Amino acid sequence: MRASLLLVLALASPVAIEAAEGEATYRNPLPLTLASGELAENCADPAVLRDPQAAAPTWYLYCTSDPVSRKERQGDGWRFRLMPIYRSNDLVHWTFVADAFAERPAPAAPTSWLWAPEPHYHDGRYYLYYTITDVADAASPRPGCTNDSAIGVASSASPAGPWQASGRTVVAPRASGAGCQFDWTFDPDVVTTGDGVRYLYYGSYGGGIFVQRLAADGLAVEGEPRRVGSAGRYEGAEVVRHDGLWYLFVSATDCCAGPLTGYSLNVGRAATPEGPFLDRLGNDMAAVRAGGTPVLPQNGNRWTGPGHNTVLQDVAGQWWTLYHAVDLGDPYFSPGLTRRPVLMDRVDWIDGWPVVAGGGGPSDEALPAPATTGAASRPPVQLPGSGVGLALRWREGFGGPTLGRDWWWRRSPGTWRARNGTLAWSTQPGDLHAGTNTAPLLLRRLPPGDLRIETKLQLDAPDDCCATHVQAGIVAMRDDDNYVKLAVLADAGLHQVEFAKEQLPVAAGYPRYGNTVAGTPAASGAWTWLRLDVVRSGTTERWRAWSSEDGRHWTGGGTWTHALGAQPHLALFAMGGRGRAVAFGPVTVSALQSATNRN
Structure with missing residues (x-):
């Protein structure tokens, strides 16, 4: 604790x-x-x-x-x-x-x-x-x-x-x-x-x-x-x-x-x-x-x-x-x-x-509180260090030609290929949003505990293209209606890294899906790095999103709370239309450790 x-x-x-x-x-x-x-x-x-x-x-x-x-x-x-x-x-x-x-x-x-x-x-x-x-x-x-x-x-x-x-x-x-x-x-x-x-x-x-x-x-x-x-x-x-x-x-x-x-x-x-x-x-x-x-x-x-x-x-x-x-x-x-x-x-x-x-x-x-006289002074803020260590739990390197036995597909993925550290795929028709659960997913069970999930991807969606809601990324999910999703998104001329949450059941009149942003994606065909951190407290999980255009300088987005369970699934997706090239790099899952509790 x-x-x-x-x-x-x-x-x-x-x-x-x-x-x-x-x-x-x-x-x-x-x-x-x-x-x-x-x-x-x-x-x-x-x-x-x-x-x-x-x-x-x-x-x-x-x-x-x-x-x-x-x-x-x-x-x-x-x-x-x-x-x-x-x-x-x-x-x-x-x-x-x-x-x-x-x-x-x-x-x-x-x-x-x-x-x-x-x-x-x-x-x-x-x-x-x-x-x-x-x-x-x-x-x-x-x-x-x-x-x-x-x-x-x-x-x-x-x-x-x-x-x-x-x-x-x-x-x-x-x-x-x-x-x-x-x-x-x-x-x-x-x-x-x-x-x-x-x-x-x-x-x-x-x-x-x-x-x-x-x-x-x-x-x-x-x-x-x-x-x-x-x-x-x-x-x-x-x-x-x-x-x-x-x-x-x-x-x-x-x-x-x-x-x-x-x-x-x-x-x-x-x-x-x-x-x-x-x-x-x-x-x-x-x-x-x-x-x-x-x-x-x-x-x-x-x-x-x-x-x-x-x-x-x-x-x-x-x-x-x-x-x-x-x-x-x-x-x-x-x-x-x-x-x-x-x-x-x-x-x-x-x-x-x-x-x-x-x-x-x-x-x-x-x-x-704010000062009401000119005599007040404030000490400068000192930003915290991360205080976090990492212990690798598993890594999927996509060496090919097959995936590890712990992966499985939900819904038909179309054509894909794993080779030389890359999963080459293409966007498929369908979506994962509210009542529409038709997108193919490549899933694997996550381990329990506080975790960091990282990967990188390329999405072929040029700036001059008006692709509508084309996206690829990672999802941590209990099922198709309960998840957090981090995606590189191209939608009607806008490109962004989006971080969304869906939940069910909800009270009458309440929404089941919401989104925030977590940075700027790299150029079409270049790598964008994605990161999800989860910290657990009882049955509540805090999922925070990050993105990077070079794998070194990270932009931190917002945090969604959810209750996906002790061992939700991780899924990769490429959806929103047919035929846009997507490539995923290696996926790593690591345990988050505080500086005072590293082994």
Whole structure:
């Protein structure tokens, strides 16, 4: 048990940062007090503005349009507040001020949502940018459509409002095809350069993330847009400047899948606010093989799906990020409507890169609170070593022409060949997803205990190819409906390393499948290395994913918890269509050992 606990700390948990005696502390989620005195349950897409005109340190928190309490009903459904606003003097305790709007302002259609508020102060006035999910027909290039999203703006003499909408769009709906096909014009973010030039970031999975210069009045964009985030991969841009460089934080995968939400934060940096933004390994975040260094993956604790963040400094200069996440113990208002309370964790800058919560994911313990005076100081974070040793359990070298007797096929694999250290195969029709269990699998029983599983693979899926959901990789599984899956994926022009979970049975209305990301795959025909670590605690297993483009520099993805049993199967797969070449290198399975328990 001691070894397992040490491995949990080494592989899945943040660095503990102890509070000094008498020092103020906080714990996630942050308390947001409504006018009634009850605590708000929800603050998705949080954005924070420190009021530059307040005499004492004062911050304002803005949330996306959503329910905030189970007690608030409207008609036969939940009451959706239109971007509620809270105020704080310490960044921990927040008090409700007002909703930004009582009704949807022009040019929003009557049924439009107002999402992802972005507060901004400029030249003595406050601006609030936001997503309009459906503009009124009079403002749309294609009347009659309901998905013609845009960026709107309102202004005020106070960060609390009242807000006066401009009545027109800052970024108009952008058609992407015939009929009602539009790019997703979501999630505004504004930055200002040292010489006063302002830029607006916007966009999402549908079309990608773009940056464009704001006009002098802040009510329109000008010049040509530049893509800074890959289509299909990212949304929720948050850009800050640190030590002369610009850092782009973005969120990946589904924000709102209840307990299977795999949302996560990734980051890249650039010399200018227009990019290109590159990750630690030099991968472009706007490329088809989208770069992005994970900075806040889920870690297997209470919180899943952390993302859509804001980044700021306290009065002592310490950096922090506020973001939303999903409580595994209470994920929904009702199935299909995910609760996303607001969390906060410290940001440190190490070797030119942000490290959130000591590098381990969302925190769930009492930690030192942000400073409320300029005198406070924080010791630098020391990242943990792995503290892990390996003891080889078995290795499959694919020397050919046959496989070891412990392997077996589930469903017909088509043609394959094992020779000279490589299993040559090709993708087969079928899938392993929810109710579709038709993909061929090559299986072998895993040993008990804490393990590390590694292999490498090549997938023939060029960047200019629009393969749909073609993938190859490894699965740890109890059966076809209970597994964790790590795959190199090519899907509609996006290439990524994806880490998914499926489980059954689930409660009525709950999802059975969720996914997150774990890095960037190597070029078509080159090797991508995959790694799965499992650490067990009773009947709970924490599965963490990794990937590498060279076998040396590893990118750590998120952690899924599961209960696959003491000896689940390992499976190799190649699926999503017929005939794309796949090659697997040797597969190794090793026991994980803590440094203090090595033999």
